[in-house]
Amino acid sequence: MRPVRPARAMRAGFLRPLSPRAGPEGGRPGAGRALGTWLVVGALAATLVALLVPVALFGGARSAAADAPAWKDDGAGTRNTAxxxxxxxxxxxxxxxxxAGLWEKPAGRLAQERGTSDSVRTAGEHLVGGHSELDRRALDAARSLDITLPGRPTEQQQGWLDRMDAARGAEFDRVFAQLVRAAHGKVFGLVALVRDRTGNSLVRELATRANTVxxxxxxxxxxxxxxGIPRTRGRMPAPSPAPDQPSPAPDQQSTAQHSDEEMK
Structure with missing residues:
Protein backbone atom coordinates (compact mmCIF):
# COMPACT_ATOMS: atom_id res chain seq x y z
CA MET A 1 0.00 0.00 0.00
CA ARG A 2 1.32 3.39 -0.95
CA PRO A 3 1.85 5.93 1.87
CA VAL A 4 -0.82 8.59 2.23
CA ARG A 5 0.47 11.94 1.22
CA PRO A 6 0.09 14.80 3.73
CA ALA A 7 -2.25 16.77 1.50
CA ARG A 8 -4.58 13.80 1.06
CA ALA A 9 -4.36 12.98 4.82
CA MET A 10 -5.40 16.48 5.74
CA ARG A 11 -8.31 16.37 3.30
CA ALA A 12 -9.30 13.01 4.74
CA GLY A 13 -9.33 14.45 8.31
CA PHE A 14 -6.51 12.29 9.65
CA LEU A 15 -4.19 15.24 10.39
CA ARG A 16 -4.91 18.67 11.81
CA PRO A 17 -3.16 21.78 10.61
CA LEU A 18 -0.37 22.80 12.92
CA SER A 19 -0.79 26.50 12.37
CA PRO A 20 -2.87 28.34 15.05
CA ARG A 21 -6.47 29.09 14.20
CA ALA A 22 -7.69 32.65 14.37
CA GLY A 23 -9.79 33.46 17.38
CA PRO A 24 -12.39 36.18 17.83
CA GLU A 25 -11.37 39.44 16.26
CA GLY A 26 -8.22 37.84 14.97
CA GLY A 27 -6.87 36.94 18.45
CA ARG A 28 -5.80 33.55 19.73
CA PRO A 29 -8.10 31.43 21.93
CA GLY A 30 -5.35 31.19 24.63
CA ALA A 31 -5.47 34.94 25.13
CA GLY A 32 -9.21 34.82 25.74
CA ARG A 33 -8.83 32.06 28.27
CA ALA A 34 -6.08 34.00 30.09
CA LEU A 35 -8.25 37.11 30.21
CA GLY A 36 -11.13 35.10 31.69
CA THR A 37 -8.81 33.60 34.30
CA TRP A 38 -7.63 37.02 35.42
CA LEU A 39 -11.21 38.26 35.64
CA VAL A 40 -12.11 35.36 37.94
CA VAL A 41 -9.02 35.96 40.09
CA GLY A 42 -9.87 39.66 40.33
CA ALA A 43 -13.42 38.91 41.38
CA LEU A 44 -12.21 36.55 44.09
CA ALA A 45 -9.72 39.12 45.35
CA ALA A 46 -12.43 41.80 45.51
CA THR A 47 -14.66 39.44 47.49
CA LEU A 48 -11.84 38.70 49.91
CA VAL A 49 -11.18 42.42 50.42
CA ALA A 50 -14.89 43.03 51.04
CA LEU A 51 -14.83 40.37 53.74
CA LEU A 52 -11.64 41.62 55.41
CA VAL A 53 -12.37 45.35 55.45
CA PRO A 54 -15.14 45.13 58.08
CA VAL A 55 -12.81 43.04 60.25
CA ALA A 56 -10.08 45.66 59.96
CA LEU A 57 -12.48 48.52 60.64
CA PHE A 58 -14.45 47.02 63.48
CA GLY A 59 -11.93 44.62 64.99
CA GLY A 60 -10.88 47.47 67.30
CA ALA A 61 -14.46 47.75 68.49
CA ARG A 62 -14.33 44.17 69.71
CA SER A 63 -11.07 44.92 71.52
CA ALA A 64 -12.65 47.98 73.10
CA ALA A 65 -15.63 45.91 74.17
CA ALA A 66 -13.29 43.37 75.74
CA ASP A 67 -11.67 46.24 77.69
CA ALA A 68 -15.01 47.67 78.80
CA PRO A 69 -15.44 48.25 82.55
CA ALA A 70 -16.23 45.00 84.33
CA TRP A 71 -19.25 44.75 86.60
CA LYS A 72 -20.98 41.87 88.32
CA ASP A 73 -24.57 40.84 87.67
CA ASP A 74 -26.17 39.77 90.96
CA GLY A 75 -28.98 38.02 89.09
CA ALA A 76 -31.74 40.06 90.78
CA GLY A 77 -32.81 41.79 87.56
CA THR A 78 -34.29 45.28 87.43
CA ARG A 79 -36.50 46.57 90.24
CA ASN A 80 -38.75 49.61 90.23
CA THR A 81 -38.08 52.11 93.00
CA ALA A 82 -39.33 55.56 93.96
CA ALA A 100 -13.37 51.61 97.20
CA GLY A 101 -13.80 53.44 100.50
CA LEU A 102 -13.05 50.33 102.54
CA TRP A 103 -9.50 50.08 101.20
CA GLU A 104 -8.65 53.53 99.86
CA LYS A 105 -9.36 55.37 103.09
CA PRO A 106 -6.84 53.18 104.97
CA ALA A 107 -4.44 53.63 102.04
CA GLY A 108 -4.86 57.39 102.32
CA ARG A 109 -4.14 57.31 106.05
CA LEU A 110 -0.97 55.32 105.42
CA ALA A 111 0.10 57.92 102.85
CA GLN A 112 -0.48 60.71 105.37
CA GLU A 113 1.69 58.89 107.91
CA ARG A 114 4.45 57.46 105.70
CA GLY A 115 4.61 59.62 102.62
CA THR A 116 8.09 61.04 102.08
CA SER A 117 6.86 64.12 100.19
CA ASP A 118 4.15 66.72 100.58
CA SER A 119 2.55 65.57 97.34
CA VAL A 120 2.14 61.99 98.58
CA ARG A 121 0.71 63.18 101.89
CA THR A 122 -1.63 65.52 100.01
CA ALA A 123 -2.82 62.62 97.85
CA GLY A 124 -3.52 60.66 101.02
CA GLU A 125 -5.53 63.53 102.42
CA HIS A 126 -7.62 63.71 99.23
CA LEU A 127 -8.26 59.96 99.35
CA VAL A 128 -9.50 60.05 102.94
CA GLY A 129 -11.71 63.08 102.39
CA GLY A 130 -13.10 62.04 99.03
CA HIS A 131 -13.93 58.47 99.96
CA SER A 132 -15.39 59.49 103.30
CA GLU A 133 -17.90 61.58 101.38
CA LEU A 134 -18.59 58.91 98.75
CA ASP A 135 -18.95 56.30 101.46
CA ARG A 136 -21.68 58.34 103.16
CA ARG A 137 -23.46 58.80 99.87
CA ALA A 138 -23.22 55.08 99.05
CA LEU A 139 -24.61 54.15 102.48
CA ASP A 140 -27.51 56.58 102.06
CA ALA A 141 -28.28 55.27 98.58
CA ALA A 142 -28.11 51.67 99.77
CA ARG A 143 -30.58 52.34 102.58
CA SER A 144 -33.01 54.06 100.24
CA LEU A 145 -32.70 51.42 97.51
CA ASP A 146 -32.43 48.33 99.73
CA ILE A 147 -28.95 47.34 98.50
CA THR A 148 -26.78 45.06 100.63
CA LEU A 149 -23.26 46.45 100.93
CA PRO A 150 -19.96 44.71 101.76
CA GLY A 151 -18.35 45.32 105.14
CA ARG A 152 -14.72 44.58 104.29
CA PRO A 153 -12.35 44.93 101.33
CA THR A 154 -11.98 42.15 98.81
CA GLU A 155 -9.07 39.74 99.08
CA GLN A 156 -7.28 41.57 96.28
CA GLN A 157 -7.80 44.97 97.89
CA GLN A 158 -6.54 43.66 101.23
CA GLY A 159 -3.48 42.37 99.42
CA TRP A 160 -2.82 45.88 98.11
CA LEU A 161 -3.08 47.27 101.63
CA ASP A 162 -0.67 44.63 102.87
CA ARG A 163 1.86 45.59 100.20
CA MET A 164 1.63 49.24 101.24
CA ASP A 165 1.92 48.36 104.92
CA ALA A 166 5.13 46.43 104.27
CA ALA A 167 6.74 49.26 102.27
CA ARG A 168 8.82 52.13 103.64
CA GLY A 169 10.36 55.31 102.32
CA ALA A 170 10.45 55.92 98.58
CA GLU A 171 9.25 52.38 97.97
CA PHE A 172 6.05 53.18 99.87
CA ASP A 173 5.48 56.29 97.74
CA ARG A 174 5.82 54.24 94.57
CA VAL A 175 3.67 51.29 95.70
CA PHE A 176 0.95 53.57 97.06
CA ALA A 177 0.77 55.86 94.04
CA GLN A 178 0.88 53.10 91.42
CA LEU A 179 -1.64 50.76 93.05
CA VAL A 180 -4.20 53.45 93.84
CA ARG A 181 -3.76 55.20 90.48
CA ALA A 182 -4.31 51.93 88.59
CA ALA A 183 -7.46 51.21 90.60
CA HIS A 184 -8.85 54.67 89.90
CA GLY A 185 -8.11 54.31 86.21
CA LYS A 186 -10.27 51.17 86.05
CA VAL A 187 -13.18 52.53 88.10
CA PHE A 188 -13.23 55.78 86.10
CA GLY A 189 -14.65 53.91 83.09
CA LEU A 190 -17.31 52.25 85.25
CA VAL A 191 -18.39 55.62 86.67
CA ALA A 192 -18.87 56.96 83.15
CA LEU A 193 -20.79 53.85 82.08
CA VAL A 194 -23.19 54.07 85.02
CA ARG A 195 -23.65 57.83 84.60
CA ASP A 196 -24.61 57.23 80.98
CA ARG A 197 -26.92 54.24 81.45
CA THR A 198 -28.65 54.55 84.80
CA GLY A 199 -32.28 55.61 85.04
CA ASN A 200 -32.16 55.87 88.82
CA SER A 201 -31.80 59.41 90.18
CA LEU A 202 -29.94 58.40 93.37
CA VAL A 203 -27.45 56.29 91.47
CA ARG A 204 -26.98 59.08 88.93
CA GLU A 205 -26.21 61.58 91.68
CA LEU A 206 -23.70 59.18 93.20
CA ALA A 207 -22.05 58.59 89.83
CA THR A 208 -21.91 62.31 89.09
CA ARG A 209 -20.16 63.06 92.36
CA ALA A 210 -17.91 60.00 92.03
CA ASN A 211 -16.77 61.23 88.62
CA THR A 212 -15.50 64.48 90.17
CA VAL A 213 -13.87 62.79 93.17
CA GLY A 228 5.11 56.46 86.18
CA ILE A 229 2.56 58.69 84.42
CA PRO A 230 3.39 62.33 83.53
CA ARG A 231 2.00 64.94 85.88
CA THR A 232 -1.19 66.71 84.91
CA ARG A 233 -0.46 70.20 83.63
CA GLY A 234 -2.25 72.50 86.01
CA ARG A 235 -5.69 72.24 87.49
CA MET A 236 -8.95 73.30 85.93
CA PRO A 237 -10.11 76.61 87.40
CA ALA A 238 -13.32 76.73 89.38
CA PRO A 239 -16.33 77.46 87.13
CA SER A 240 -17.29 81.12 87.05
CA PRO A 241 -20.89 82.38 86.95
CA ALA A 242 -22.52 82.52 83.53
CA PRO A 243 -22.52 86.00 81.91
CA ASP A 244 -26.27 86.41 82.37
CA GLN A 245 -26.20 85.38 86.03
CA PRO A 246 -25.16 87.79 88.81
CA SER A 247 -22.37 86.84 91.14
CA PRO A 248 -23.54 85.54 94.53
CA ALA A 249 -23.85 88.04 97.33
CA PRO A 250 -21.13 88.04 100.02
CA ASP A 251 -23.36 86.26 102.52
CA GLN A 252 -24.20 83.61 99.90
CA GLN A 253 -20.49 83.15 99.17
CA SER A 254 -19.72 82.52 102.83
CA THR A 255 -22.61 80.09 103.08
CA ALA A 256 -21.43 78.17 100.01
CA GLN A 257 -17.87 78.11 101.36
CA HIS A 258 -19.12 76.78 104.69
CA SER A 259 -21.09 74.05 102.89
CA ASP A 260 -18.04 73.03 100.88
CA GLU A 261 -15.97 72.77 104.05
CA GLU A 262 -18.61 70.57 105.64
CA MET A 263 -18.59 68.27 102.61
CA LYS A 264 -14.84 67.89 102.93
Whole structure:
Protein backbone atom coordinates (compact mmCIF):
# COMPACT_ATOMS: atom_id res chain seq x y z
CA MET A 1 0.00 0.00 0.00
CA ARG A 2 1.32 3.39 -0.95
CA PRO A 3 1.85 5.93 1.87
CA VAL A 4 -0.82 8.59 2.23
CA ARG A 5 0.47 11.94 1.22
CA PRO A 6 0.09 14.80 3.73
CA ALA A 7 -2.25 16.77 1.50
CA ARG A 8 -4.58 13.80 1.06
CA ALA A 9 -4.36 12.98 4.82
CA MET A 10 -5.40 16.48 5.74
CA ARG A 11 -8.31 16.37 3.30
CA ALA A 12 -9.30 13.01 4.74
CA GLY A 13 -9.33 14.45 8.31
CA PHE A 14 -6.51 12.29 9.65
CA LEU A 15 -4.19 15.24 10.39
CA ARG A 16 -4.91 18.67 11.81
CA PRO A 17 -3.16 21.78 10.61
CA LEU A 18 -0.37 22.80 12.92
CA SER A 19 -0.79 26.50 12.37
CA PRO A 20 -2.87 28.34 15.05
CA ARG A 21 -6.47 29.09 14.20
CA ALA A 22 -7.69 32.65 14.37
CA GLY A 23 -9.79 33.46 17.38
CA PRO A 24 -12.39 36.18 17.83
CA GLU A 25 -11.37 39.44 16.26
CA GLY A 26 -8.22 37.84 14.97
CA GLY A 27 -6.87 36.94 18.45
CA ARG A 28 -5.80 33.55 19.73
CA PRO A 29 -8.10 31.43 21.93
CA GLY A 30 -5.35 31.19 24.63
CA ALA A 31 -5.47 34.94 25.13
CA GLY A 32 -9.21 34.82 25.74
CA ARG A 33 -8.83 32.06 28.27
CA ALA A 34 -6.08 34.00 30.09
CA LEU A 35 -8.25 37.11 30.21
CA GLY A 36 -11.13 35.10 31.69
CA THR A 37 -8.81 33.60 34.30
CA TRP A 38 -7.63 37.02 35.42
CA LEU A 39 -11.21 38.26 35.64
CA VAL A 40 -12.11 35.36 37.94
CA VAL A 41 -9.02 35.96 40.09
CA GLY A 42 -9.87 39.66 40.33
CA ALA A 43 -13.42 38.91 41.38
CA LEU A 44 -12.21 36.55 44.09
CA ALA A 45 -9.72 39.12 45.35
CA ALA A 46 -12.43 41.80 45.51
CA THR A 47 -14.66 39.44 47.49
CA LEU A 48 -11.84 38.70 49.91
CA VAL A 49 -11.18 42.42 50.42
CA ALA A 50 -14.89 43.03 51.04
CA LEU A 51 -14.83 40.37 53.74
CA LEU A 52 -11.64 41.62 55.41
CA VAL A 53 -12.37 45.35 55.45
CA PRO A 54 -15.14 45.13 58.08
CA VAL A 55 -12.81 43.04 60.25
CA ALA A 56 -10.08 45.66 59.96
CA LEU A 57 -12.48 48.52 60.64
CA PHE A 58 -14.45 47.02 63.48
CA GLY A 59 -11.93 44.62 64.99
CA GLY A 60 -10.88 47.47 67.30
CA ALA A 61 -14.46 47.75 68.49
CA ARG A 62 -14.33 44.17 69.71
CA SER A 63 -11.07 44.92 71.52
CA ALA A 64 -12.65 47.98 73.10
CA ALA A 65 -15.63 45.91 74.17
CA ALA A 66 -13.29 43.37 75.74
CA ASP A 67 -11.67 46.24 77.69
CA ALA A 68 -15.01 47.67 78.80
CA PRO A 69 -15.44 48.25 82.55
CA ALA A 70 -16.23 45.00 84.33
CA TRP A 71 -19.25 44.75 86.60
CA LYS A 72 -20.98 41.87 88.32
CA ASP A 73 -24.57 40.84 87.67
CA ASP A 74 -26.17 39.77 90.96
CA GLY A 75 -28.98 38.02 89.09
CA ALA A 76 -31.74 40.06 90.78
CA GLY A 77 -32.81 41.79 87.56
CA THR A 78 -34.29 45.28 87.43
CA ARG A 79 -36.50 46.57 90.24
CA ASN A 80 -38.75 49.61 90.23
CA THR A 81 -38.08 52.11 93.00
CA ALA A 82 -39.33 55.56 93.96
CA UNK A 83 -36.16 56.95 92.34
CA UNK A 84 -36.46 55.06 89.05
CA UNK A 85 -35.53 51.58 87.83
CA UNK A 86 -32.67 49.93 89.66
CA UNK A 87 -30.57 47.59 87.53
CA UNK A 88 -27.87 45.06 88.36
CA UNK A 89 -25.31 47.55 87.04
CA UNK A 90 -26.64 50.20 89.43
CA UNK A 91 -26.41 47.91 92.44
CA UNK A 92 -22.92 46.74 91.54
CA UNK A 93 -21.77 50.34 91.19
CA UNK A 94 -23.05 51.30 94.66
CA UNK A 95 -21.26 48.27 96.10
CA UNK A 96 -18.03 49.17 94.30
CA UNK A 97 -18.15 52.71 95.69
CA UNK A 98 -18.43 51.20 99.15
CA UNK A 99 -15.56 48.78 98.46
CA ALA A 100 -13.37 51.61 97.20
CA GLY A 101 -13.80 53.44 100.50
CA LEU A 102 -13.05 50.33 102.54
CA TRP A 103 -9.50 50.08 101.20
CA GLU A 104 -8.65 53.53 99.86
CA LYS A 105 -9.36 55.37 103.09
CA PRO A 106 -6.84 53.18 104.97
CA ALA A 107 -4.44 53.63 102.04
CA GLY A 108 -4.86 57.39 102.32
CA ARG A 109 -4.14 57.31 106.05
CA LEU A 110 -0.97 55.32 105.42
CA ALA A 111 0.10 57.92 102.85
CA GLN A 112 -0.48 60.71 105.37
CA GLU A 113 1.69 58.89 107.91
CA ARG A 114 4.45 57.46 105.70
CA GLY A 115 4.61 59.62 102.62
CA THR A 116 8.09 61.04 102.08
CA SER A 117 6.86 64.12 100.19
CA ASP A 118 4.15 66.72 100.58
CA SER A 119 2.55 65.57 97.34
CA VAL A 120 2.14 61.99 98.58
CA ARG A 121 0.71 63.18 101.89
CA THR A 122 -1.63 65.52 100.01
CA ALA A 123 -2.82 62.62 97.85
CA GLY A 124 -3.52 60.66 101.02
CA GLU A 125 -5.53 63.53 102.42
CA HIS A 126 -7.62 63.71 99.23
CA LEU A 127 -8.26 59.96 99.35
CA VAL A 128 -9.50 60.05 102.94
CA GLY A 129 -11.71 63.08 102.39
CA GLY A 130 -13.10 62.04 99.03
CA HIS A 131 -13.93 58.47 99.96
CA SER A 132 -15.39 59.49 103.30
CA GLU A 133 -17.90 61.58 101.38
CA LEU A 134 -18.59 58.91 98.75
CA ASP A 135 -18.95 56.30 101.46
CA ARG A 136 -21.68 58.34 103.16
CA ARG A 137 -23.46 58.80 99.87
CA ALA A 138 -23.22 55.08 99.05
CA LEU A 139 -24.61 54.15 102.48
CA ASP A 140 -27.51 56.58 102.06
CA ALA A 141 -28.28 55.27 98.58
CA ALA A 142 -28.11 51.67 99.77
CA ARG A 143 -30.58 52.34 102.58
CA SER A 144 -33.01 54.06 100.24
CA LEU A 145 -32.70 51.42 97.51
CA ASP A 146 -32.43 48.33 99.73
CA ILE A 147 -28.95 47.34 98.50
CA THR A 148 -26.78 45.06 100.63
CA LEU A 149 -23.26 46.45 100.93
CA PRO A 150 -19.96 44.71 101.76
CA GLY A 151 -18.35 45.32 105.14
CA ARG A 152 -14.72 44.58 104.29
CA PRO A 153 -12.35 44.93 101.33
CA THR A 154 -11.98 42.15 98.81
CA GLU A 155 -9.07 39.74 99.08
CA GLN A 156 -7.28 41.57 96.28
CA GLN A 157 -7.80 44.97 97.89
CA GLN A 158 -6.54 43.66 101.23
CA GLY A 159 -3.48 42.37 99.42
CA TRP A 160 -2.82 45.88 98.11
CA LEU A 161 -3.08 47.27 101.63
CA ASP A 162 -0.67 44.63 102.87
CA ARG A 163 1.86 45.59 100.20
CA MET A 164 1.63 49.24 101.24
CA ASP A 165 1.92 48.36 104.92
CA ALA A 166 5.13 46.43 104.27
CA ALA A 167 6.74 49.26 102.27
CA ARG A 168 8.82 52.13 103.64
CA GLY A 169 10.36 55.31 102.32
CA ALA A 170 10.45 55.92 98.58
CA GLU A 171 9.25 52.38 97.97
CA PHE A 172 6.05 53.18 99.87
CA ASP A 173 5.48 56.29 97.74
CA ARG A 174 5.82 54.24 94.57
CA VAL A 175 3.67 51.29 95.70
CA PHE A 176 0.95 53.57 97.06
CA ALA A 177 0.77 55.86 94.04
CA GLN A 178 0.88 53.10 91.42
CA LEU A 179 -1.64 50.76 93.05
CA VAL A 180 -4.20 53.45 93.84
CA ARG A 181 -3.76 55.20 90.48
CA ALA A 182 -4.31 51.93 88.59
CA ALA A 183 -7.46 51.21 90.60
CA HIS A 184 -8.85 54.67 89.90
CA GLY A 185 -8.11 54.31 86.21
CA LYS A 186 -10.27 51.17 86.05
CA VAL A 187 -13.18 52.53 88.10
CA PHE A 188 -13.23 55.78 86.10
CA GLY A 189 -14.65 53.91 83.09
CA LEU A 190 -17.31 52.25 85.25
CA VAL A 191 -18.39 55.62 86.67
CA ALA A 192 -18.87 56.96 83.15
CA LEU A 193 -20.79 53.85 82.08
CA VAL A 194 -23.19 54.07 85.02
CA ARG A 195 -23.65 57.83 84.60
CA ASP A 196 -24.61 57.23 80.98
CA ARG A 197 -26.92 54.24 81.45
CA THR A 198 -28.65 54.55 84.80
CA GLY A 199 -32.28 55.61 85.04
CA ASN A 200 -32.16 55.87 88.82
CA SER A 201 -31.80 59.41 90.18
CA LEU A 202 -29.94 58.40 93.37
CA VAL A 203 -27.45 56.29 91.47
CA ARG A 204 -26.98 59.08 88.93
CA GLU A 205 -26.21 61.58 91.68
CA LEU A 206 -23.70 59.18 93.20
CA ALA A 207 -22.05 58.59 89.83
CA THR A 208 -21.91 62.31 89.09
CA ARG A 209 -20.16 63.06 92.36
CA ALA A 210 -17.91 60.00 92.03
CA ASN A 211 -16.77 61.23 88.62
CA THR A 212 -15.50 64.48 90.17
CA VAL A 213 -13.87 62.79 93.17
CA UNK A 214 -12.15 60.06 91.14
CA UNK A 215 -10.77 62.57 88.64
CA UNK A 216 -9.41 64.65 91.53
CA UNK A 217 -7.74 61.58 93.00
CA UNK A 218 -6.21 60.62 89.67
CA UNK A 219 -4.79 64.13 89.36
CA UNK A 220 -3.22 64.32 92.83
CA UNK A 221 -1.79 60.82 92.47
CA UNK A 222 -0.14 61.77 89.17
CA UNK A 223 1.18 64.93 90.84
CA UNK A 224 3.24 62.76 93.19
CA UNK A 225 5.52 61.84 90.29
CA UNK A 226 5.58 58.25 91.55
CA UNK A 227 2.95 56.70 89.29
CA GLY A 228 5.11 56.46 86.18
CA ILE A 229 2.56 58.69 84.42
CA PRO A 230 3.39 62.33 83.53
CA ARG A 231 2.00 64.94 85.88
CA THR A 232 -1.19 66.71 84.91
CA ARG A 233 -0.46 70.20 83.63
CA GLY A 234 -2.25 72.50 86.01
CA ARG A 235 -5.69 72.24 87.49
CA MET A 236 -8.95 73.30 85.93
CA PRO A 237 -10.11 76.61 87.40
CA ALA A 238 -13.32 76.73 89.38
CA PRO A 239 -16.33 77.46 87.13
CA SER A 240 -17.29 81.12 87.05
CA PRO A 241 -20.89 82.38 86.95
CA ALA A 242 -22.52 82.52 83.53
CA PRO A 243 -22.52 86.00 81.91
CA ASP A 244 -26.27 86.41 82.37
CA GLN A 245 -26.20 85.38 86.03
CA PRO A 246 -25.16 87.79 88.81
CA SER A 247 -22.37 86.84 91.14
CA PRO A 248 -23.54 85.54 94.53
CA ALA A 249 -23.85 88.04 97.33
CA PRO A 250 -21.13 88.04 100.02
CA ASP A 251 -23.36 86.26 102.52
CA GLN A 252 -24.20 83.61 99.90
CA GLN A 253 -20.49 83.15 99.17
CA SER A 254 -19.72 82.52 102.83
CA THR A 255 -22.61 80.09 103.08
CA ALA A 256 -21.43 78.17 100.01
CA GLN A 257 -17.87 78.11 101.36
CA HIS A 258 -19.12 76.78 104.69
CA SER A 259 -21.09 74.05 102.89
CA ASP A 260 -18.04 73.03 100.88
CA GLU A 261 -15.97 72.77 104.05
CA GLU A 262 -18.61 70.57 105.64
CA MET A 263 -18.59 68.27 102.61
CA LYS A 264 -14.84 67.89 102.93
Missing amino acids: FGPLTALDRDFVRKVRL VLDHITVLEDTGAT
